[in-house]
Amino acid sequence: MFRLSSLCPFCEATSLSKSISSSWHTRGAATLQQRRPSRMVLSERVARGPPKTTENGKTAKKPKSRNSPWAGTNLTEPPRERYGTKRMVSPAEQKRANRHAKEAKGTKQKDPMKALKMQRALASVSYEKRAKVKQELLDRNTFEEFDLLPSIKESACLQALGGLVGVSPTPIQRLTIPALLGMETGRRRSRRRSAEDATKKEEMQQFLLAAETGSGKTLAYVLPIVDAIKRAEKVEAEQERISKAQKEKEKANDALSSVFELEAPKVEQSNPAMGRPRAIILVPTSELVVQVGTVIKSLAHTVKFRSAMISASFTSTVIRNRLFSPNGIDIVVSTPHLLNSIAETDPNILSRVSHLVIDEADSLLDRSFSPITSSIVDRATPSLEQLIMCSATIPRSLDSYLQKRYPDTRRLVTPNLHAIPRRVQLSVVDVDKVPYQGNRDLACAQTIWDIGKEVSDAGEEREKKIVVFVNEREKTIELAEYLRNKGIEATALSRDSDERKQAEVLAAFTGAAIPAPKPKPDEQPRRRSKEPTSKRTLPNIHVLVMTDLGSRGIDTLLVKHVILYDVPHTSIDFIHRLGRVGRMGRRGRGVVLVGKNDRKDVVREVREGMFKGQALI
Numbered sequence: 001m002f003r004l005s006s007l008c009p010f011c012e013a014t015s016l017s018k019s020i021s022s023s024w025h026t027r028g029a030a031t032l033q034q035r036r037p038s039r040m041v042l043s044e045r046v047a048r049g050p051p052k053t054t055e056n057g058k059t060a061k062k063p064k065s066r067n068s069p070w071a072g073t074n075l076t077e078p079p080r081e082r083y084g085t086k087r088m089v090s091p092a093e094q095k096r097a098n099r100h101a102k103e104a105k106g107t108k109q110k111d112p113m114k115a116l117k118m119q120r121a122l123a124s125v126s127y128e129k130r131a132k133v134k135q136e137l138l139d140r141n142t143f144e145e146f147d148l149l150p151s152i153k154e155s156a157c158l159q160a161l162g163g164l165v166g167v168s169p170t171p172i173q174r175l176t177i178p179a180l181l182g183m184e185t186g187r188r189r190s191r192r193r194s195a196e197d198a199t200k201k202e203e204m205q206q207f208l209l210a211a212e213t214g215s216g217k218t219l220a221y222v223l224p225i226v227d228a229i230k231r232a233e234k235v236e237a238e239q240e241r242i243s244k245a246q247k248e249k250e251k252a253n254d255a256l257s258s259v260f261e262l263e264a265p266k267v268e269q270s271n272p273a274m275g276r277p278r279a280i281i282l283v284p285t286s287e288l289v290v291q292v293g294t295v296i297k298s299l300a301h302t303v304k305f306r307s308a309m310i311s312a313s314f315t316s317t318v319i320r321n322r323l324f325s326p327n328g329i330d331i332v333v334s335t336p337h338l339l340n341s342i343a344e345t346d347p348n349i350l351s352r353v354s355h356l357v358i359d360e361a362d363s364l365l366d367r368s369f370s371p372i373t374s375s376i377v378d379r380a381t382p383s384l385e386q387l388i389m390c391s392a393t394i395p396r397s398l399d400s401y402l403q404k405r406y407p408d409t410r411r412l413v414t415p416n417l418h419a420i421p422r423r424v425q426l427s428v429v430d431v432d433k434v435p436y437q438g439n440r441d442l443a444c445a446q447t448i449w450d451i452g453k454e455v456s457d458a459g460e461e462r463e464k465k466i467v468v469f470v471n472e473r474e475k476t477i478e479l480a481e482y483l484r485n486k487g488i489e490a491t492a493l494s495r496d497s498d499e500r501k502q503a504e505v506l507a508a509f510t511g512a513a514i515p516a517p518k519p520k521p522d523e524q525p526r527r528r529s530k531e532p533t534s535k536r537t538l539p540n541i542h543v544l545v546m547t548d549l550g551s552r553g554i555d556t557l558l559v560k561h562v563i564l565y566d567v568p569h570t571s572i573d574f575i576h577r578l579g580r581v582g583r584m585g586r587r588g589r590g591v592v593l594v595g596k597n598d599r600k601d602v603v604r605e606v607r608e609g610m611f612k613g614q615a616l617i
């Protein structure tokens with residue numbers, strides 16, 4: 001207890017240390033002396049203030065502080081009435097309250113896909129049509145039900161699907177294989193009636209195969225094409241046998257009539273299949289050439305046919321040798337630019353094509369690719385029997401292109417088109433919040449570290465692959481460098497990257513045994529990435545930073561996590577990028593980083609759509 005007697009009540013100075021010089025000071029002290037006892041002691045409850053009493057004379061309880069841990073507990077009356085003041089309501093709370101009030105009144109709720117509709121990116125497919133297709137697919141459960149050659153059915157399961165047991169066709173395969181084989185219409189059977197009929201040119205059929213990402217579209221078109229090639233081969237062999245017999249007969253007759261004439265020297269006839277494939281598959285990138293080419297090659301182990309993959313990543317000698325092999329060629333997988341430039345110098349390359357596939361048609365028929373792709377289609381049209389376009393999305397631009405150029409296209413669309421499967425979860429990280437404060441790179445690095453921690457906590461030994469998508473090509477290298485400085489093993493992949501490096505890195509993410517070219521003898525073995533400069537390193541995580549280049553078609557089966565560093569421009573990009581996980585029934589996780597300038601409403605609608613298993617608009 002502090003004794004006030006030693007303090008001056010006005011200036012709080014001790015009476016010992018301060019000399020009382022002013023008369024006013026002395027007078028004031030004297031007046032106090034008269035009013036109060038000389039030794040004044042403070043009351044014990046001086047700090048608490050005067051006791052409050054209620055109307056009935058009882059002492060009122062002091063209200064609990066709003067910041068105390070017990071604030072709001074044991075209240076006997078609602079706080080608003082108790083304090084007599086109006087509670088502050090946040091704008092979000094006000095908005096919620098208004099919405100509830102509207103709902104209660106029965107007013108119509110806001111369109112749940114308004115922001116996506118504004119983008120007008122995807123063509124719509126009615127739910128009625130989807131339900132009808134679902135019903136149709138129910139009774140096509142095995143590959144046995146398809147009118148494919150037995151060797152092809154066997155090869156599909158043993159080679160193309162790596163010996164999977166009890167494998168059944170996927171929805172797009174159930175839908176497409178019978179259609180391309182002409183099983184429903186009987187067109188195929190009538191076409192096969194006789195060898196003589198084979199010379200007649202039938203009208204070109206056009207198909208659009210549209211199914212969700214990772215749903216087995218490649219095999220859906222490859223199996224019927226290989227089947228068509230084998231059957232055509234058989235018919236041609238029969239034709240050749242007939243014409244040979246006829247020639248022998250004519251020769252025998254000629255021999256009788258011209259016994260004294262000299263025999264003409266034999267001219268070595270070149271193989272008509274040399275440099276003239278029967279089927280061409282166009283894909284947008286060199287990586288996809290290798291991926292699709294590998295699937296086709298795997299079938300050729302049992303079913304004998306010749307295929308070649310050509311792209312800018314092979315030398316001109318390799319390309320020439322593959323295309324103009326004396327044994328001939330049946331299927332060519334290529335990028336449109338390369339094939340078009342070959343066709344300009346050697347138009348014969350497209351003179352025997354009966355099947356032309358435009359894979360990733362949404363890219364290959366967009367404004368930048370379409371002139372080249374269309375020129376190839378036009379050159380091949382005279383011999384073309386089937387034009388097959390294949391895509392995971394039907395953008396409005398593709399929809400109108402088809403309506404204008406190929407109005408008779410038969411659309412084979414699966415019930416889940418444009419829906420991101422529910423087995424893929426999408427979470428959102430706000431880069432403007434603490435601790436990132438707008439630092440997107442940091443948010444990305446932290447998200448990867450969090451995933452890494454989860455993995456190590458779960459005791460998983462295998463290396464985890466994470467794909468990070470950015471919108472700008474320049475950002476890939478910069479971000480990969482940043483991540484490496486944060487102790488994360490990261491590789492950038494863009495069109496500027498070295499072809500060989502791309503193939504190696506992608507092989508690590510797809511799990512495919514893509515044959516990477518051997519290093520030259522004088523070359524030092526290359527490191528996968530730079531040594532991280534940070535002391536802390538994240539083990540067992542490998543990150544691939546890329547642009548949309550990698551989001552199309554690459555079968556990243558080993559990837560379980562995708563980070564969308566930038567919010568994709570359209571729902572189409574959302575579908576393709578998130579489509580790198582959750583392939584063929586697997587689970588996956590996506591994380592999207594959003595900042596103040598991003599379309600949060602679009603992200604919210606995509607998340608809602610995914611949660612409900614709805615098709616994006």
Ligand SMILES: Nc1ncnc2c1ncn2[C@@H]1O[C@H](COP(=O)(O)OP(=O)(O)OP(=O)(O)O)[C@@H](O)[C@H]1O
Pocket residue numbers: 160161164167168169170173211212213214215216217218219391392552553554555557579583584
């Ligand atoms: N019937 C099947 N059963 C099981 N797995 C299959 C079947 N058909 C294909 N697959 C596998 O599914 C994976 C994805 O196939 P594919 O690459 O053809 O998908 P996609 O639909 O073309 O994907 P994207 O739209 O991304 O290009 C491949 O690894 C393939 O081996």
